[in-house]
Structures are given as structure tokens and as C-alpha cells.
Amino acid sequence: MADLVVEHHGVPVLVCDPEGAPIAGAQDALDHLVAPAFCRAEVVAVPADRFDPGFYDLRTGLAGEIFQKLANYRLQLAVVGDISPHLRASSALRDLVREAGRGRHVWFVTDLDDLAERLGG
16 A cells, blocks of 8 residues: 545545555654655654654654654644554653643554544544
């Protein structure tokens, strides 16, 4: 599957290919998430497995750097998939996911149906 723009409740979403290039740094986010999103997307839905494991270790700063890059381009990020192993390993990540769920810029969702539901509510 290639990256694809779909619409949920009037919101254009770039659904990233699960087999796409790994996101291991801010430049990867620019190359693989921001540039394709210029095809009119407001939300970028990225499979959780596309992110380097360092993304889930908040001490690396990688997640914050990627969040900031996307925010600079006024893009919302949805991390799609099971991140439970990372959550078990880090109380800081659990806190981040909980707080992110209350906001509008970064969401951690289980699947694309969950994302569509969040966009509709």
C-alpha cells in the first residue's frame, strides 16, 4: 500500500504505508511525513512500527523533535497501532500518551477506525 489521503468527517488524513521508510529522526519526519502531507492533509497517520524505538524513549528527545516539526507545519500526528510494550517500559511515555489524548496535536490510537472516531467527535 502506498501513502494515501483519505477523508474522515471532512478532515483529510494522510495514511502512511506500514512498509514505508523508518522514521528515525527529524529529517525523516520532514522527508516522509511533512512533504507528502502537502497533498492537502491535515492529519498524518503513521503506523507505530515506522518509528525508531528511540521515539518511544522520551530521554532521546526524538518524539518531541518530531512533534515540533509537524506542529511547525500545522499538521496533527496520529501514531497508529499497539505501543503497549513501550508503555510498560516507561511511565513518562504513559503520561505523555494520556496528556496527548486530551489535546489536538498528537494522538496515539489503536487503529484507523479509532482515529476516524476521534476525528468525528
